[in-house]
Structures are given as structure tokens and as C-alpha cells.
Amino acid sequence: MKSGFRLSFWLFLAPVLLWLFLLIVLPHIDLLLLSFRGENDMGDLVWTIDNYKNFFIEPIYWYTFVRTALYAIVTTLCTFVLALPVSFYIVKLARPRTRGFLTVLLLLPFWVSELVRVYGWMILLRESGVLNYFLLKTGLVQQPVEMLYNDVTMIMGLVYTSMLFMVVPLISAMESLDDSLIEAASDLEASRFTILRTIIIPHCKPGITSGAIVVFMLALGNYLTPNLMGGKNSLWFTEQIYNQFIASFNWNQGAAFGFLLLVLSSCIIWVGLKLSRHRLGEVAA
């Protein structure tokens, strides 16, 4: 009986393990090996740590790396600040009928691809775009303003792309919050801000953490939005990886960068979990 159970257990687990091994573990081992290979002066492939050394020697790589990490954190924070009132409104204030409608509204933009959505923003914001047209018409500006290709626009694009991934976990966390807790806090002389700080946010912490992890990873690994909305100045680390692989054909260097990004995101998420006193298993559940 027991061996039968174990056999079926492994049988069901096999596809997952195969998928993990063939598509994730194996390529990463290959990339890891690649990242430690390089040509020596004679043009022969040898084992080396030059790829990693390059990263630490060349300031532009460093700069991009830190910048990407910081902006991904800023994106996560902005998304959280925007998503909290939105999800609070949907769960606690909206009438049940409008609630479903509002959730669908949030979902709607995600029915088209990210590329289309980003181009939509570009049509709005570019020099000859819709927004500039109206600004010129109303005489608010004399010269068209270039609103694309700067950091603020890029962050806004990233926040827009990742909004849903913060709102959904927040909604499900807030649904379990008993209204009477909010009323009890108010009855005990708490102001709105205190209620938010002491009741709502602590209650939603698991949702906030899981939302933040998803948004952070999406922002950090995003290529399309920084590239299109941030333009040449965006200096997003994924672009560096792309450049190494595609533009410079330096697969070894690209693999090393890829690994550094993996280490970076793991580290930041680890720190985040430590700060919020969560374990990864709790958040995933």
C-alpha cells in the first residue's frame, strides 16, 4: 500500500521535476559554466573569472546595476502606495455589484500585450502626441514638451504594468479584514492614519509582501518598458544583458551579468522578507 502510494506520488511529481530540471536548472547550470569561461590572449577558451571582474572594474555596469535595483524598489513602493487605496475602495467601500466591475476594469489592460500598452503610452506622451496636442491647443505650453525618455516616465510605465500584481493580493488580503476591527479602532479614538498603520497594513502584510515580491521581480527583469519608455538613457540592467548576448555576441559576459541579476534579486527579496518577518513559504501560500 505504502509503496503504491509512493510510486503514484513520484509519477505525478515527475512532470514538474522534469520541467524544473530541463527548463530551469539545466540552462542555468549551462549559463553558470558559460559565465566562468573566456578567451585568453591566445584566443583559446579557458576557465576565468574575468567576466565577473569586468563587472566590478567597469563603473557603467556597476552604476546600471545599482540604478536598476533602486528604481525597481521605487517602482514597488509607488505601486504599493497606489494599490492600497484602490484595493481598499474595491473591497470595503464599493457596492458589491460595482466591485466585480471595478476588478474587471483593472484586469482589462492586461488583455492586450505589454508591447501594445507601452506603445499606447508613447502615443499619449511623445512630442507630437495626444497630451502635447491638447497642451498646445489650450496654450499651456508654447513648445511641445518631450515627456518620454526620462526616469519619471519610465517608473510610471513600470508602475502601470505591475499595478494588477499588487492589487490582486491586496484585495484578497483585505477581504478577510473584519470591518468591525476598523470600527473598533475608531471607537478607541484612533485617527484614520493610525487605523491604516496599526490595523489595515499589519493585517494585509502577507498580501503586501507577496505583491511586493512579484512587482519587484517583474520590474527588475522588465526589458520592454524601460527600453521603450526610458529610451537610450534608461540604463536598465536587462539591457546590458541583452547587449552582451545580442549586440556584442559575448555570451560569457552576458551569462555573468544574468547571474549577478539573479543574485541581486534574491538578496533584495531575502532582505525584504527579513524586514517584514515573513518566510517565503508563508507568502507563497
Added chain:
Amino acid sequence: MANDLSVGNLIRSFGDFTAVDNVSFDVPQGSFFSILGPSGCGKTTLLRMIAGFDEPSSGTITIRDQDMRGVPPNKRPVNLVFQHLALFPMMNVADNIAFGLKRRGMKSTEIVRRIEAILERVDLPGYGKKQIRQLSGGQKQRVAIARCLVMEPSVLLLDEPLGALDLKLREQMKVELKKLQAKVGTTFIYITHDQSEALVMSDHIAVMNEGRFEQVGSPRELYSEPQTPFVARFVGDNNVWSGEVVESGERLTVRTGEELLFTTRSHKSYAKGSRVDLFLRPEALRIEPTDTNDLNTFEVDVKTILFDGANSRLLTVMPGGHELLVSLPQNRQFDHIRPGDRILLGWHPDAGLCFKV
């Protein structure tokens, strides 16, 4: 004596529906005041307006001579013990109790001192470090009350806080709440649909039905002198006959559906021929009375014995099929009664009460 709470001509309507309909009452300082009514009678709406979570459509709420119009809940000198207690699960017992004090910006040494004092008072000394989920139902109850009492409110509001407890604990908490109120001297306003809770604990009870107060009085007044048929039915058990007045006077003579003639008192005199409901408590019916002078007497068949210790009853049926509850004193005198027996019942005219239909 000064009133802690005065409510005047309070109305709250939701569209066409009037949840609270022109209610006025005063609660004297330090008393235990209950609002008793069936679910949906508007008692929770009334309580929420006093706490400030809802605004009245019209009328006034005055707490210690201060008009509460437009004052938000966090600025009112009242605290509410919620139906499901609403203890903060993310905090331990001490933090729950400290929550309100911290909002007042009290010094932390003072807060610690007060938490200890109030935990002592509700018989939970040393429970400060416990998490809420570690507490039993009765302990949670007391923490919820402590959390409010520590704020030293003018009025403590309680919204059916015993509803979630099991019967045994509820009986125990009734007595404890009453004792606690006497000890701290805070004015309690207690909402319940359970008449026994209200009768046991309160100094005054208001019986509420369909948004209106039917009667306000002491538990004894409500039980023995109900002013409306609703109160007669709702507070305690009552047997009801419907009948017709055949003789009007200081006492009424009523002919019931079974063609029995009963003499009874009435608050009001009703004209001959009016349809009335006659109410009679189960304990007013005497089994096999030895002296039948002045008593209304009739015979019934015993259907079942509802044994419940001191609260035992006989379920009897009259020849016409009308069922009556009769108190069965447990003094061994009536141990011979068996289902199917025919017995004589008698009751004194002063025990009955008539209301016009």
C-alpha cells in the same frame, strides 16, 4: 440623579424603511440599561448611532450634557464592545488594551500600570503577554470589556457580546458582567435579544419592536405589568387565549374560544363585545387547587411533562385543542401526574391580563 445619556425623538430611516422610529429615553448615571428586542427591531442601529458609526435622520443624542451631533466615533466619550468582540488579532492582550490609551498619548509607564490594574479587575492578571488566539471565549470577552473600560468611558455600549458563547459560559458571564458593572460603576447600555440576559442583569430595560420602544421599566415591571401585548409575549413565557368581553367593569369577564368564562383584571376597561387577548403566565396556573373560591377553574389533559429541574412545565391541552404551559413545582407534590391524566387548573383573576386585539 444626572443622566449619562439622553436620547430625544431619535429617527433613523433608510429610504422608505424606518429602522429607529421616534425613540426617546434617559439613562441615569451608573445604571445598567438594556435594550431588548427581536432581531431586526432596530436596536443595533440605535446603538451604532450612540457610538457614532451612524448619523440619525433626526433627533438628539446627548452624552453627559454634550450634544453628539456630528461628533465622530473616535471623539465620543463612549466605547463599544462589539458583537464579535473585534479584538485585534495582530496584537497581544496588553497591546489591545493599550491601543486606546496610546492614542491619547499617555506615558508608557502609566499605560503599563493601567493595563495591570484593569486586567486585575476583570480577573485576568498576568495575561498581558498572551496572544488573542490563546484565549478562551470567556477570556476574550473580558479582554474586550477591559479594552473599553480602560478608556474610562462615560457610557459603555455592549452589542450582544454574549451571543457567541455556549450556554453554560453565558449563564456565568451574565452574573460576572452584572458584578463587574456594580464594581466599576460605569453606565452600561446592553443590547440583546435574549430576555433572560436582560432580566438578570439590568436595572432598566427598554423593550423595542419595529423601531419603537414598547415599554421602559425595571425587569419586574416588564414581567408583571406588561403594557403592550408585544411585551407580554416577548418577556417571559405566556399562555394566550383570544376571547370576547362579555362583562365590563373593574374586572373583565372574557369568554374564550372554548366557551369558558374567565374573570380577569385589565389595565384598561374594554366595552362589551370587544375582541381581546388574555395573557396568563405558566406559574399563575395552580394545579389541583384545594380552595377554588375566587379562582377561574377548568380541566385539561396532560400531554407531556417537560422536565427541566426547577423550571419544569406541563404541556397540557384543553378540550378544544388549545395548548397551555403550566409550571410544575418540583416539591414532590405533583410527582403522581402522568401524561394522559385529566387535572383541574385554577388561576386568580389578578394574575391574568387583557389587551384589545
